[in-house]
Amino acid sequence: MVFDNKFIQQRIEKANILKEAGFNPYSNNSKRNTTIEKYLNVNSDIEDKEDKRDENRHYIVNGRIKLFRIMGKASFVKIEDESGMLQVYVARDNLAEGFYNDIFKKHIEVGDIIEVAGYPFVTGKGELSLHATELNLLTKAISPLPEKFHGVTDKEIRYRKRYLDLIMNADVRKTFKIRSKVISLTRRFFEDKGFLEVETPMMHPIAGGANAKPFVTHHNALGIDRYLRIAPELYLKRLIIGGFEAVFEINRNFRNEGMDATHNPEFTSIEFYWAYKTYKDLIEITKEYFEYLFDHLDLPALLPYGDMEVNFANFTEIPLIESLTTIGGVPAEVTNDKDKIVEFLNSKNITVKPGMNLGQLQGELFDEFVEEKLIDPTFITEYPVDISPLARRSDENPEITERFELFIAGREIANAFSELNDPVDQLGRFEAQDAAKESGDDEAHEMDVDFVEALSYGMAPTAGQGIGIDRLVMLLTNEHSIRDVLLFPAMKPIHAEQKNQEEE
RNA sequence: GUCUUGUUAGCUCAGCUGGUAGAGCACGUCACUUUUAAUGAUGUGGCCGAUGGUUCGAAUCCAUCACAGGACACCA
Numbered sequence: 001m002v003f004d005n006k007f008i009q010q011r012i013e014k015a016n017i018l019k020e021a022g023f024n025p026y027s028n029n030s031k032r033n034t035t036i037e038k039y040l041n042v043n044s045d046i047e048d049k050e051d052k053r054d055e056n057r058h059y060i061v062n063g064r065i066k067l068f069r070i071m072g073k074a075s076f077v078k079i080e081d082e083s084g085m086l087q088v089y090v091a092r093d094n095l096a097e098g099f100y101n102d103i104f105k106k107h108i109e110v111g112d113i114i115e116v117a118g119y120p121f122v123t124g125k126g127e128l129s130l131h132a133t134e135l136n137l138l139t140k141a142i143s144p145l146p147e148k149f150h151g152v153t154d155k156e157i158r159y160r161k162r163y164l165d166l167i168m169n170a171d172v173r174k175t176f177k178i179r180s181k182v183i184s185l186t187r188r189f190f191e192d193k194g195f196l197e198v199e200t201p202m203m204h205p206i207a208g209g210a211n212a213k214p215f216v217t218h219h220n221a222l223g224i225d226r227y228l229r230i231a232p233e234l235y236l237k238r239l240i241i242g243g244f245e246a247v248f249e250i251n252r253n254f255r256n257e258g259m260d261a262t263h264n265p266e267f268t269s270i271e272f273y274w275a276y277k278t279y280k281d282l283i284e285i286t287k288e289y290f291e292y293l294f295d296h297l298d299l300p301a302l303l304p305y306g307d308m309e310v311n312f313a314n315f316t317e318i319p320l321i322e323s324l325t326t327i328g329g330v331p332a333e334v335t336n337d338k339d340k341i342v343e344f345l346n347s348k349n350i351t352v353k354p355g356m357n358l359g360q361l362q363g364e365l366f367d368e369f370v371e372e373k374l375i376d377p378t379f380i381t382e383y384p385v386d387i388s389p390l391a392r393r394s395d396e397n398p399e400i401t402e403r404f405e406l407f408i409a410g411r412e413i414a415n416a417f418s419e420l421n422d423p424v425d426q427l428g429r430f431e432a433q434d435a436a437k438e439s440g441d442d443e444a445h446e447m448d449v450d451f452v453e454a455l456s457y458g459m460a461p462t463a464g465q466g467i468g469i470d471r472l473v474m475l476l477t478n479e480h481s482i483r484d485v486l487l488f489p490a491m492k493p494i495h496a497e498q499k500n501q502e503e504e
Numbered sequence: 505g506u507c508u509u510g511u512u513a514g515c516u517c518a519g520c521u522g523g524u525a526g527a528g529c530a531c532g533u534c535a536c537u538u539u540u541a542a543u544g545a546u547g548u549g550g551c552c553g554a555u556g557g558u559u560c561g562a563a564u565c566c567a568u569c570a571c572a573g574g575a576c577a578c579c580a
Contacts, residue, residue: 006549007514007531067541074537091537110530124538147515147529149541154515156572168515212579231580257579258505267580412580443579468580481573492571 003142011142014107018137021103025140030115032062037083043120043128053121053131060117061086061130062138064167067148068110075105076129079114082173087129088116094133104135110148111141159489172484179473179485181297183250186270186469189292193285195246195272200235202228202252208451209233209390211443212255215265228254233390233464234451236273237419241459248272250469261481262411262471265490273419273464279402282416282463283379286406287315290377297476305409305478311376317404319382320366328369341365355439359386359399374407383417389429389445391417413472416465423455 003012015025034042039059046054063079063086074091092100108114117134146152151168158165158172165172187197205224207214209231216225232249239247250270259265274281294301294312301313324330334340341361345352345368352364362384374380383403385393391401403417420426429445430452436444473485483489 005514010531069539069542070536071539071542072536074539076539076542078540087540089538093537123540125540127538127540129538144514144530147541149529150516152515154511154572156511157515159572210580253580255579258577260579261574263579269580415580466580471580494571 005143007144008142011109011140011144014109015140015142018103018107018140023103023137025137027136027138029136030062030138031060031117032115033060035083036061036063036079036081036086039086039120039130040084040128046120046128047122047126053119055119055131057119058117059120059130060115061088062113062115064113064141065108065110066145070105073100077114077116079116087123087127088118088132088135089121089123089129090116090132090135094118094131095135099135108135108137111143111145112137113139113141155483156491159483160491160494162487175473175477175479175485176487178297178477179469182293182473182476183268183469185293185296186289186467187250189289190246190248190270190272193246195248195274196244198236198239198244198247198249199251200229200232200239200249202254204229206446206448206450208446208448209235210253210255211389211445213257213443215254215256230255231269231466232271233466234448236271236464237459237462238451238454240273240275240419240462241454241457245275245460246273259490261483262474264470264482264486267482268469269466270469271464271466273462275460275462277463278461279381279404279416279418279463282465283317283404286379286414286416286465290315293476299476303476303478305475306480308375308409310409310475314376315379316376317379317381320362320380320384321382323370323378323380324362324365327373328365330365330369335362335365357386359384359388363387371407371412372410375409377406377408377413379404379406385429388417389433390420390426392420392422393425409475411471411475412468413475414465414467416463419459419462419464421455421459421461423452426455427452 003009018025039061043054043057046052061079061081063081065077066080066085067076067078069076073093074089077088077090079086079088090100090104095104115136115138116130116132118130118132120128121131122128146164146168152158152164158169191197203217203219203226205226207227207230209229210233212230214227214230216227218224219226231253232251236247236249248270250268252266252268254266256265257263290312293299301311303310303312318326321335324335325332330344334344336358338358338361341364342352345364348368350368352361356364366380381404382394382400383391383405385391385399385401388401388403391403394400394402401417405412405416406414420429430447433445434447470482470485474480474482477485479485
């Protein structure tokens with residue numbers, strides 16, 4: 001039984017009694033005429049009045065009861081709506097005959113959502129409150145709320161029952177408001193720059209645009225498997241080929257991989273593509289984007305993150321190979337020699353998979369010795385072509401690409417490059433990835449002949465970038481688990497759910 | 505995937521070297537018309553995550569499993 005808990009039974013009984021007494025425990029007859037925040041603002045002048053009240057003002061507020069203090073013939077109730085918390089003073093003699101003792105005191109309790117009408121006054125302790133002249137139940141909560149002081153702190157409950165977390169923890173609501181704002185500001189920033197927001201498929205015949213394992217689903221009508229997208233990249237580029245010159249998409253990607261503090265199977269990114277631009281332009285627009293976010297979110301340039309302090313006024317740029325020596329402390333003669341890199345990594349007790357090419361090994365060095373040291377925003381540029389199957393080669397050195405990744409607080413935030421638009425080169429890169437796949441790299445990029453064909457019609461020189469929104473929000477809200485910036489993070493099913501699935 | 509720490513009342517947590525299960529909040533009853541986690545009195549409330557084992561006896565010791573947190577590995 002779902003409701004076999006004795007507290008729940010008790011509250012169901014209270015709801016029944018209320019119903020019999022003519023009070024609908026699930027009334028939808030709200031007559032609210034202000035929010036709590038507005039009420040508190042509009043009536044802030046009350047404390048200056050001589051008798052600290054104004055019985056000529058009349059307000060109706062709604063909210064959930066968070067605290068309940070009965071003191072005989074009068075009570076204090078704190079109710080909360082989305083905008084804030086308000087103290088309500090409820091006295092027996094201000095309400096209908098019998099209501100206070102028989103209904104209010106006995107059958108209304110913490111967790112219930114009520115409507116209160118009354119006038120503003122300031123209590124002896126100086127708190128602007130609402131003096132109730134009428135009070136009604138709107139919604140009976142038959143499950144009791146968690147403890148009023150500690151709230152709910154168990155992370156498992158907080159993630160599985162996010163609604164409870166949101167009821168109990170105002171800070172959590174704040175984090176998700178910031179998340180919403182970041183997405184809205186991002187959309188506005190790119191729209192203001194003339195970018196067009198588009199929607200591309202979530203179900204792909206080939207999971208392309210990144211190196212990752214996809215989720216598989218099945219389309220019954222066509223009798224074929226589809227892959228939940230791991231990235232929108234190849235579709236957005238098709239739009240550039242079609243003649244849209246600046247497009248962006250903010251949406252979910254799905255990767256069938258592990259879960260931890262920075263990985264959820266579905267995550268949100270923005271990808272944008274900009275014709276007739278290069279990765280150099282992307283560096284500039286990225287700086288401008290961060291400035292825009294910080295400005296509109298009212299954040300300080302020196303932003304604390306855990307025990308770090310990130311200086312957002314200090315964006316720097318450094319080529320990957322150079323960073324290996326200057327930041328990573330890897331000897332210069334090691335960085336361009338496969339055997340020496342393997343030897344060097346081994347000497348640091350790091351084993352690498354056999355058969356890695358030079359670019360992959362350089363990436364390995366970077367991950368091991370540089371990444372975590374990049375606290376202030378740093379554009380790492382000139383990535384090896386071996387690990388950049390979709391990026392344009394540098395004209396000066398065909399072994400490196402016109403690419404950067406942006407690192408902040410030791411973590412990758414963005415990945416960007418001048419796009420590869422030479423269809424023959426692209427075909428070759430895909431073939432190289434195919435070969436890697438053959439030899440066991442199950443995250444190598446899939447061959448996508450259809451995309452190569454699209455490129456063959458000519459894609460204008462284009463720069464494109466992806467930014468991980470979840471990690472960006474983590475950074476801006478000083479959260480250290482991706483689950484704290486996702487309303488409903490992925491969780492393993494609990495026992496009962498597994499059982500049900502087996503039965504079905 | 506590996507290591508590690510948890511799982512006890514609706515919630516937050518105690519429970520020592522094994523001996524019939526504890527507190528606070530919440531809830532019930534009583535008192536209280538300006539409280540601030542209101543207060544005082546009193547009472548109800550447990551498959552001690554699951555399954556096995558050791559033992560006269562297990563919340564406690566052991567094993568396996570489930571879920572969660574943290575760290576590491578891989579990835580965004």
